[in-house]
Amino acid sequence: MAKRTIPEVNAGSMADIAFLLLIFFLVTTTIETDAGLDRKLPPNEPPEDNVVIKEKNIFTVVVNKNNQLLVEDQLTELKDLRAAAVAFLDNGGGVGDEACNWCQGARDPESSDNPDKAIISLQNDRETSYSTYIAVQNELVAAYNELRNRESNKIFNMDFTEMDRLYKDPKTDSALKDDLRPKIERIQKMFPQKLSEAEPKSN
């Protein structure tokens, strides 16, 4: 029998098929927003008794149902909140054991002793809108990040937020992570995030 040559398959329609698939994936793709503000809730335990916190170490932020801010008993605009929080955390008014030698604030004896003692207390109404709440949270986190970045740049020549991002990134190799962990812990110890949220008032 004569040897028959196999005819070549026409690949001209391959582009059409690929286009079809391409359009399907184009349409179904949703780029997800997978980032946000990380927070930690307090555990559901009865609070410890006889913890005395001095009034001057508490920075109160109250948001009412009309989304207005009351910071340390004064009506404040959101844009001034960050600076006020930084000034409070960075005050370092303590003396002796409670002194804070890395603080650059006004050292006002009427404000916080040191960042470890400074507590920001946030209270909102049940009718406060979520977007305002997020904006306030964002400003308070920004205040912490600003101070942490300042110290981190002084000691390690690197932003704290950058170190934290690298540390949390699953692609970072473990050697670098081991190197970063003590650095991050050191900065976190200098400016611990103490943000307490009171249960919302219902009225």
Next chain:
Amino acid sequence: MSKFTKKKSGELPPVSTASLPDIVFMLLFFFMTVTVMKDSSLLVQNELPFADQIQKLDKKDRVIYIYAGKPSERYQSTYGTSAKIQLNDKLVDVSAVAPYILQERSKKRQELQDLLTTALKVDADTNMGLISDIKQELRKVNALKINYTTRQGDSFRNLQ
């Protein structure tokens, strides 16, 4: 002399389309790899607020999602216009949050169970009362790591 003069044909040679499939395949593979299939369709309005001090969320298998907001327009006739919580594909009451978290947690692998984060995808136009109720429920089941999922942007845009 006529030997060296090239014959000029007036027509342009056709552009080869042989590499077209390759280009299309390249695009195809790109979209195939970045595509994330939605696992639940939204029943609530979900216009997230803006923030700029954000951290990236953990890997997807360590996250439990809770959606909240006003029901979408087509569901408003059935569910009303007050803000609701969506878990998986159902609109539920606040009391269903705690059992849902426990159930989702038991589905995950043992070593991941302590690392779970709860992502709250809440519409910007929601009252804090609902969110506080969710947070109280989460505290009951010890799901303390939460993430307020937001869009990247200046937080002052929230106030407009």
